[in-house]
Amino acid sequence: MFALVVIVKLHRSKYSVPVKSTEKQLGSVVRKLRQAAGLTQEQLAQQLTAEGLPTKQNTVAKLENGLRPTSVTEFSALARLFNLSVAELSDAVFPRELDAEQIKAAEAERSEHWARIGELHILSEYLQDTMGAIRGELAERGMRAALLDTRLGDHESKSPIGGGPVRGAELDAQVAMLLRRYMRGEDGNAKHSEA
Template sequence: MENIEKRLGSVVKSLRLAAGMTQENLAKQLTAAGLPTKQNTVAKLEGGLRPTTVPELGALAKIFKCSIEEFAGWIFPEHEDEAAVAAARADLALQAAVVETLRNSANEANMRFMEIQTRLLDEQAKYDEMEARLSNSAAFKSDP
């Protein structure tokens, strides 16, 4: 059985790649979470070349939107099939997060479109009103 650091590193790398992140991106997110981290530290973590602290594990769980218990399940699977199921669940969780992000973006774009459409209709109404006034004014002036 491989050591804990190697298993954790493999899980972190899989989650990072599934999230479309670079090692540098992950390092920046860990730093933003209050754990100053550089890209080479992430590389060592993924390679199983350094131990991971409990605060780092907590931050990684938040970044990858999973629990510490899920990490433990991926690191210490009773059977390889369970590890595959856990990885599939992690992939599904990440895909669900992507779908939710896209849904939110679509909703925001739709709201913005509706705001612009309302403004356009308001401006069109103003234009029509001005055109009617000008038309009435021109008709009034041309009456003998």
């Protein structure tokens, strides 16, 4: 009996497909995709549950660590959640040999994506700074307007936005107007200029 167990173990270790390395590779790819999407393991579990696959955070952790097998249905759902085709996810898990032309094209595409990501980060920081300045100015002017309203009492407001609360599209239009004024430097406090 002992010899049979040893032979079976030896046979499995030499000739079977390395399932654990496949699961670890899939887990590594899922972790990278999840992090790139800005999701937590809990959020990914919730999205899988919404896809009809009841999943908990610890299940995602096990998947990412290569500690559990993944069904075809789960694999397909993961591809959908990460906006990939099943073939694209499969290529990420089981990379194929690429010829020189494919490598060159992939490197060019990767460089293009990273360049655009850099541009978007710069734009995001600029917009955050600008919106922070606008919010500060709105708060300051709002306080001053409120003080003037108090001093003027019941007199009619001459504000371009009226005296009532501002909501929805009206607020968006006002913020856009103030942003354009700020960018043009109409209030004398502009810190940025349009390129």
